[in-house]
Amino acid sequence: MREALHVIDNELVNLPYSATTDEVANLKKLAKKEIYQCPYCQAKLIVKHGEERGLYFSHQHSEACEESRIIDRAEKRYIKQIERESKLHTVLVDIILDELEIKSKINKEMYVSLGYREKNDWKEYPDIYVKLPMKELAISIITNVNPTDDSKLAQQIKKRHEYFLNKGVEPVWFIEKKEQAIEKEKNSIILWDAELSIASKTKEDTKWDILISNEIDDEDFFNYFNYPTTFTHDVDVKSLYYIFNTDEKIVVRVQRFLKDRIMKPFRAFLLNEGYEIPFADALAIEDGFMLSNSEIEEEYRKVFQDKINQKRDEKAEQQRHEEETRKKRLEQEEKERKRNTEEREMILNNLLQQNAIDKIRIELTYNELKRLLKEKISLTQKEQMELWTKFMPKIGLKNSNIVWEIVLNNNCKNFSDLKVHLEKMLL
Ligand SMILES: [Zn+2]
Numbered sequence: 001m002r003e004a005l006h007v008i009d010n011e012l013v014n015l016p017y018s019a020t021t022d023e024v025a026n027l028k029k030l031a032k033k034e035i036y037q038c039p040y041c042q043a044k045l046i047v048k049h050g051e052e053r054g055l056y057f058s059h060q061h062s063e064a065c066e067e068s069r070i071i072d073r074a075e076k077r078y079i080k081q082i083e084r085e086s087k088l089h090t091v092l093v094d095i096i097l098d099e100l101e102i103k104s105k106i107n108k109e110m111y112v113s114l115g116y117r118e119k120n121d122w123k124e125y126p127d128i129y130v131k132l133p134m135k136e137l138a139i140s141i142i143t144n145v146n147p148t149d150d151s152k153l154a155q156q157i158k159k160r161h162e163y164f165l166n167k168g169v170e171p172v173w174f175i176e177k178k179e180q181a182i183e184k185e186k187n188s189i190i191l192w193d194a195e196l197s198i199a200s201k202t203k204e205d206t207k208w209d210i211l212i213s214n215e216i217d218d219e220d221f222f223n224y225f226n227y228p229t230t231f232t233h234d235v236d237v238k239s240l241y242y243i244f245n246t247d248e249k250i251v252v253r254v255q256r257f258l259k260d261r262i263m264k265p266f267r268a269f270l271l272n273e274g275y276e277i278p279f280a281d282a283l284a285i286e287d288g289f290m291l292s293n294s295e296i297e298e299e300y301r302k303v304f305q306d307k308i309n310q311k312r313d314e315k316a317e318q319q320r321h322e323e324e325t326r327k328k329r330l331e332q333e334e335k336e337r338k339r340n341t342e343e344r345e346m347i348l349n350n351l352l353q354q355n356a357i358d359k360i361r362i363e364l365t366y367n368e369l370k371r372l373l374k375e376k377i378s379l380t381q382k383e384q385m386e387l388w389t390k391f392m393p394k395i396g397l398k399n400s401n402i403v404w405e406i407v408l409n410n411n412c413k414n415f416s417d418l419k420v421h422l423e424k425m426l427l
Contacts, residue, residue: 015047015055024049031057040067074120081125084153086143088176092243093127093141095250096174099280100130107285109133115140122167124160129169134287138164141243143176145194154193161198172289173198177242177253182270187225189257191240191266196259199238204292205256208237208271211301212258215308224311227269231260237271241282241291250279254292272300348372354408366392369400373418376407383415391422 019027027047030036036045036057043065045057059065064072082089100112115126115138126138140160145153157173164171175198181190191199213235215221222229235258242253253276257268277293284290347362352375364372366388373379379387387403395402403418406425412418 015057019049019055024055027055038065038068041065070120071117074116074125078116078125082127084144084149085141086176088245089127089141089143091245092143092174092176092250096139096141096279096283097128099250099283100128103283103285110285119167122163124163126164126169126171132285132288136169137288138167138169138171139174140171141174141176142194142198145175145178145192147192150192150194154197157194158197170288171198172241172291173200174241174243174252177244180242180255185226187227187270189255189268189270191257191268193264193266195240196266196268199240199257199259200291201236202239202291204294204297205237205239207297208256208258208301209235211305212237215305218308218312220311220315221308222269224308225269228267229260229269230267231269233259233262238268239291243279251276252279252282252291254282271304344368351404352376363398364400364404366397366400369403372404373407373415377412377414377418379415387415391419391426394426395422 015027024047031045031047034044036047037043038045038057038059041059043059043063046060047055048058049055059068097112097114100110104110104112109132111131113129115122115129118129119125126140128139130137130139142153142157161171161173175195182188183190216231216235218224222231237256237258239254239256242255244251244253253274255274256271258271260269261267275293275296277296281293282289282291344362348368348371351372370379370384373384373387391403402425403422406412406421407418410417410421412421
């Protein structure tokens, strides 16, 4: 933990958490020369070093002034607040604070402080407080995000997030990067409740909103990306900023997604693989922290749009292909039907030429029988009706061949002739 400030020539300086024995001895000697003073009551300060608190300043005889007592109390509450965090949390806060202090030395319009120190009367503290000309920021780092206390943590974080907003301060969250649950082939990420609660809405997210809103009416939009959606709400792109330590460098991983499931499991549509940027770049100031690399974002959006266009072209091409195949099939069927009709016509004509038959090679339909009888025995409409209602139900429609055989074998000249034979057969 960073311990009390001291003032030397009106400059505020922090003590490091740990120091070598020599360094501690040296700092104590300097304190005795009365060069350190309390920024609140201007009393001379001494340097102390303990297991628990590390290196810190103290008023003489432990007679802390009111101001520094308030800060002390705030610090205790803050320590309780971050009890659940991993050891990395303190390391990250230290590094981020250093980074921001360097920036604030260059940029005089920027002011940086520890959250509990600046806002000691707040009920919830950001780790770091930043004041810019146009806005105030509450930077918080969350570590140890795990399934066991996910919902509880989500509740705490939501409450803190709301609290900062109510105080007119914009919350910026960084999450310790652990294993992420990504289904790569589905472009899907499963988020913790806590992660969903602190996802940011930045300028880049809004640019993605516009792109997606223009495309999402395409019923195949999610199919293009193989994403199993349950999407029923408005387009809402969000981003998460994972933070981790690599080779003495702090890196931020930018992960952008389209909010989807709002019930467990919290599946979201991953817009790209995400990318890493040096921490200093993430904290570049442009009306707040940049948090992203705008060139990479532009490129990702182009790739995203290209993919949609390509998939849509493929779909159109496939539809064209299917339409062509269907047409070809219909033509083929038409050809076949025509050939069948012609073939049958020929057979019927042959049947008409015959005076007796050995065997009819096809099964005559009733319509074909009608046609043959019309030609052979001049069957009238009335006779046809009689045949249909009186005889066919008994003979069976499937046996039209029999009727024709009777006509030929008995050389019937008219319907009366035929009737005689039919009646005889059905007796
Ligand atoms: Zn004091």
